[in-house]
Amino acid sequence: MGVQGLKTFIESSNRNDLRSWAFRDNRLIIDGCNLYYTLYFDYNLDQMHGGDYDAFEEVIILFFENLTDCDIHPYVVLDGGDDHTDKKWDTLRKRKQEKINAAFTLSAGRRANVLPILIKNVFRQLLHKLKVPLIQCLEEADWEIAALAKEWDCPVLSNDSDFYVFNLRAGFLPITHFQWKNVKVNTHTNKKFIQAQHFTVGKFCETFRMNPELLPVFATILGNDYVKLQDIKSLDWEKYSTSDTEHARIDGLLNWLSQFPGPDAAVSALLKLTRNTEKPLVQEALSKGIQEYKLISGYLAPFFHSKTIPQTASTGPLQVLPKWTLKLLLEGKMSSSIIDALVHHRVSLIVQVEDFKLPCCSETSRPIRQVIYGLLLLGEQQTADKLELAIKTFTGTSKHYVEEYGRQQLKLSSQKVEAVKTRVMEGLQLETLWKEPHNVRLHVLLDTLGVSLEMLREIQPALQLQISVTRYWLVNAQPPPSKVHLWGLLLGMVYGQCSSTPQTQRDILLKLKKLQTGRKKISLEHGTAHLYSQWQSCLKWSLCLNRLLCFPVSEPEVARLYRGKLVHHVVEELRRGSTLHSLLVRGSNAEQLFIQLKDAVVSLVGEDFVKKMRTGLMHKAAGKTQRDCNGQNQPIDELSSCFEHLMCEDIDNCEDDDLNGKSRKSKAKDHKNEIPDVSYTIRTRHKAKARNPDHPSKKYARRCFE
Template sequence: MGVQGLRLFIESSNRNDLRSWAFRDSRLIIDGSNLYYTLYFDCNLDQMHGGDYDAFEETVILFFENLRDCDIHPYVVLDDGADHTDKKWDTVKKRKQEKINAAFALSAGKRAKVLPILIQTVFTQLLHKLEIPIIQCLGEADCEIAALAKRFNCPVLSNDSDFYLFNFTAGFLPITHFLWKNVEVNRRTNRKFIQAKHFTVGKFCESFRMNPKLLPVLATILDNDYVKLHNIKSLGWEKYSMPETEHTQIHGMLNWLSQFPGPDEAVSALLELTSNEEKTLIQEELSQRIKEYKLISGYLAQFFQSKTIPQTASTGPLHVLPEWTLSLLLEGKMSSSIIDALVHQRVSLTVQVEDFQLPCSSETSRPIRQVIYGLLLLGEEDTADKLELAIKPLTGTRKNFVEEYCRHQLKLSSQKVEAIKTSVTEGLQLETLWKEPHNVRLQVLLETLGVSSEILREIQPDLQLQLFVTRYWLVNAQPPPSQVHLWGLLLGMVFGQFSSTPKKQKDMLLNLKKLQTGRKRISLDHETAHLYSQWQSCLKWSLCLNHLLCCPVSEPEVARLYRGKLVHQVVEELRRGITLHSLLVRGSSTELLFKQLKEAIVSLVGKDFIKKMRTGLEHRAAGKTERNYKGQNPPVDELNSCFGHLECKDIDDCEDDDDISGKRKTKSRDQKTENPEVSCTIRTRHKAKERNADHPSKNPRKEALSIP
C-alpha cells in the first residue's frame, strides 16, 4: 500500500537516487493494478459518467505495442486487493470511506479520482486477447512481484513506493518516470527504447553507508497499515538530519539507522526510546515488517512457466477453495470477491458516481450476489467443515450470511446479506460445480436474471449476457429506467460494436461521433448517472456469476458495451427532441444492429412493459406549461417519431426529418451557455420527496406509452 513520504524523498531535487536508463530488450514485471490506475488517470479519461472503456482499451493497446517495439517482454501481476490475514481491515475501511467521499465530490462537479467499476475486467480481458502473460495474486502482490523480479532478474514497473524497499538486483522503474508514449531510437544501433528512471536499493543504501536490511525498519517507522506507532514517528528525527536538507524527518531517520550493523541492533535501540507500555507491540510490529520485505521463493514464476497451480497458492485460509477455482483466479478469469466471501464472509462493494440521496446502486444487483454466495457457502458438508476451520468467527455471523460493505448516504456501512439457494441451485456443490452439465449451469444464470430458456434461440450468443443483464436492470432498477435511458444504453452498445471497424466503415458512426465530440463537457444528470451505475453493477456481478458457473454463456467484450459521456449525451439529446435519424445512418449496419438489440429487449420484457415505461421526455414536457397530463396519458407519438421506423422492413429516406433534426441541433447549439463547465445540482431532501411523490412508478398510468 506504499510507504508515506518515501517516494517524495527519493524523487526530491537534491538527490540522485533515480538514474536515467534507455530501457529495452528485457523482461519487465508490471504491477498490473498500479498500471491500469495510472494509465486511466494520466490519460484524462471520463470518471463522472461511468467511464470510457474503449478509450482506455486504446491506451492499453498502445502501451503494450510500444513495449513490443522495444523488445520488452511484459509479465503482468494483479493484486486481488484482499488481505486474508485480516490485519489491514481497518485501513481498508478507511480507504473505502475516502472513495465514497471522492465519488460524491465528482457527483457534485468537483475534482477527484474514482476508477470506473469495470476497469479491471476490461484490462484483464484485453491482456488475454493480446496474449500478454498475466496472473492474479491470491493476496497482496508486492512480495510475490519482488520474488518474481529476482527470479527473472528483471526490473519492476510500478508507482508503489514499497518497491523502493525490496532488495532485488535489477531494480525498480517508477511508472511516473517511464516515458512509454515517446519511443526513441538509438542513432548508433537504430534500436528503439523507452526512456526511464531506474532505482536500486544497493545504490541508495550506499549513499548512506547503510545495511539494506534496515530499510524495513524505516518503513515501519514511516507508515504502518496495521498499528500506527505515533510515538516513534514523533521522536524528533530531524535532529539527525544534515542542515538545509529537504524532508528532514526521513533524512534524519536514515542517518540514525545507518549507525547500526543490522535490524536487531536498530530495534533494540528503538525500544530504548519508547515507553514500557509500547515495547512489546513495537517489537512484534518491527519483527513482522522485516519478514514482509524478505525476498521469498514465490509461486508466480512456476505458474507463468507451466500453468500448474503451486502448492503454496492453496495453503492457509485459501485451502477452502476448490482447485478449479484457483486456476481461474490465478489466470484473472474469476473475481477475487469470491475469496472474500468464502474466507471472511464479507465483500466490499465498489463505489460509483451516482445519486447519493438514493440507496447505493449496488443494491439492485444484490439478488445476483445472493445466488453467488449460495453457490459458495451452501454446498457440501465437506466445504462447510473446511470453512469452520478457516474462517475467523464474526460475532453474530452465521455461515450462510455475507457482510456487505457499501455506502449508506455518505458513510461506509455494512449489512448482512443472506446466501440463498434456488430451485435450480439446490444440491449443487462448489467442489464439483464445473462438472455439472451445461444446461444446469445455464439454467442457474437464466433463473437469476429472470430469463426464460425459450428466448435463447432468438438472441445470438455474443449478445446474450449483455441483453440478459439489461432485462434484469429494466425490471429491478430504482427509480425505473425510462425509454430514453434504454435507447441511450443500446446506442452506446452499437457505438462500441462498430467503433473498432476499419476506417472505411466508420462513416456509419459519423453522426454518433459528432455527438460524442461536439461538446467538451456535458451536464451530469444524477438520475441518469444512478441508473447507469446500477446497470454496470448488475453487469459486474453477472459476469462474476457467469465465471463461477464456468461461462454457460459467452462473455462479452466489456469495453464495447458502455461509453459514459456518449450515453449520457444521447439521453440528453433525445430529451431535447433529436431524432434517431440524425444519430444513425439510415440503412447502415449500425441501424440494423440497433433494431436487433431493440427487438431482443422487447422479446425479453414484452411490449406491454415497454409501453408502461416513462418516455424520459418529461424534462422537455415540463417546460410546456400549456400541457396538463394530470389524469390522462401524454401523446404517444413523441418517442415513436424517433424509433417507430425501425419496426419497418423497408427503410425509406427521411430527408425532411434530417433537416428538422439539423435545425433542432442548431437551435441547441445557439442555446448553450458560454461556460461549458459541468453543471450539477444536488437535490435537497425536500425536493427529492416531491419528485418521488409524483414519480411515474407511483402512478404508472400517468406516463403510459405505446410503441408499434
C-alpha cells in the same frame, strides 16, 4: 502496501536517487493494478460519466506495442483477495471511505480520481486477447512481484513506494518516470528503447552509508500499510537531519539508522526509546514489519512457466478455495471477489459517480450477488476449517451471510447479506460446480436474471449476456429508467461494436461520432449517472456469476458495451427532441444493429413494459403543456404517445420528414433554456414503484427466491 512519504522524498529535486536508463531487451514485472490506475488518469479519460473503456483499451494496446518494439517482455501481476490475516484491514477501510469521498467530489463537479467500475474486467480481457502473460494473485501482489523480480533478476514497473524498500538487484522503475509513449532509437545500434528512471536500494543506501538491511526497519518505523508505530513515528527524527527541507523527518530517520551495523542493533536502540509497557508490542510490530520485506521464492514463476498451483492454496484459510477455481483465479479468468467472499465472508463494493441522495447503486445488483454467495457458501463441503469459520462468525444460525461494504449516504457502511439459493440450485455443490451439465449452469444464470430459456434462444449468442443484464436493469433499477436511458445505452453498444470494425464500416457512425467529439463539455445529470452506474454494477456481478458458472453464455467484450460521455450526450440530445434518425444513418449496419438490440430487449421485457416506460423527454411539471411533434401545444400524456411512436416502432417505418426538419429545430429551440425537474420526477416514481406489489421487479423477486 506503501511507505508514507518515501516516494516524494526519493523523487524530490534535490536528490539523485533515480538514474537514467535506456531500457530495452529485458524481462519486466509489471504491477498490473498500478499500471491501469496510472494510465487511466494520465490520459484524462472519462470518470464522471462512468468511463470510456474503448479509449482506455487504445492506451493499453499502444503501451504493450511499444514494449514489444523495444524487445521488452512484460509479465503482468494483479492483486487478488485481501490478505487472509486481515493485517491491512484498517488501511483498506480508510481507503474505501476516501473513494466514497472522491466519487462524491467528482459528482459535485470538482476534481477527483475515480476508476470506472469495470476497468479491471476490461484490462484482464484485453491482456488475454493480446496474449500478455498475466497472473492474478490469490492475495496481495506486492510481495509476490518482488519475489519474482528477485528470482528472475529483472526490474519491477510500479508506483508503489514499497518497491523502494525491497532489495532487488535489478531495481525498480517508477511508472511516472517510464517514458513509454516516446520510444527512442539508439543511433549506434539502431535499436529502440524506452527512457526510464532506475532505482536500486544499494545506490540509495550508499548515500547514507547505511546497511541496506536497515531499510525495512526504516519503512516499519515510518509506517506502512501493515504496521503502525505511532509512538516511535512521532519522535523528533528531524534533529538528525542534515537538510532543512520538508523531508527532514525522513532524512533524519535515515541518518539515525545509518549508525547501526544491522537491524538487531537498531531495534534494541528503538526499544530503549519506548515505554516499558509498550516494549513487547513495539518489538513484535518491528519484527513483523521487517519480515514483510524478506524475500524467498514465491509461486509466480512456477505458474508462469507451467501453470503449477501454489501449495499455499491447499493449506490454511485459502483451502476453502476449490481446486478447480484456483487455475481460473490465477489466470485472471475469475473474479477475485469470490476469494474475499469465501475466506473472509466479506465483499467490498465499488462506489461510482452517482446520486448520493439515493441508495447505493450496488443495491440493484444485490440479488445477483446473493446467488453468487449461495453458490459459494451454501453448497460447499464442510471441512473442519470451514465449519470453524462459520461457527466463529455466525453462531446460532444455519444461514450464511456475507458482509458487504458500501456506502450509506457519504459514509462507509456494512450490511450482512444473506446467501440464497434459487429454485434451480438445489443439490449443487461448489466443489463439483464445473462438472454440472451446461443446461444446469445456464439455468442458474437465467433464473437469476429473470430470463427464460425460450426467450434466450431468440437472441444471438454474442448478445445474450448484455441483453439479459439490460432486462434485469430495466425491471429492477430504482428509480426506473426512461426510454431515452434505454435508447442511449443501446446506441452506446452500437457505437462500441461498429467502431471496432474496418474504416469502411466506420463511416456509418459519422452522426454518432460527431455527437461524441463535437460537443462542448457536458454537465453531469445525476439521475442519468445513477441509472447507468446501476447498469454497470449489474453487468459487473453478472460477469462474475457467469465466470463462476464456467461461462454458460459467452462473455462479451466489456469495452464495447459502454462509453460514458457518448451515452450521456445521446440522452441529452433525445431529451431535447432529436430523433434516432438524426443519430443513425438510414439503412446502415449501425441502424440494423440498433434494431436488433431493441427487439431483443423488447422480447425479454414485453412490448407493454416498454410502452409504459417514461419517455424521458424534457418537461416542466405534470399537468403543463409542451410542444408536440408538429410544434403544437399538447398535454404530456399525448406527447408521451408521440415519443412512443418515434422510439418503439421500427426505424424503417418512420417516414415523417417534419421531424427531421423545421419542427425539430423549433422544438429544440423551445426547450433550449429549460431545466428538467429530474429529481422531482425520479423520487416520485421511485416511491410509487416501491409501493406497488404488482410491479415486475416485485414479482420477479418473489419468484426467483421462492
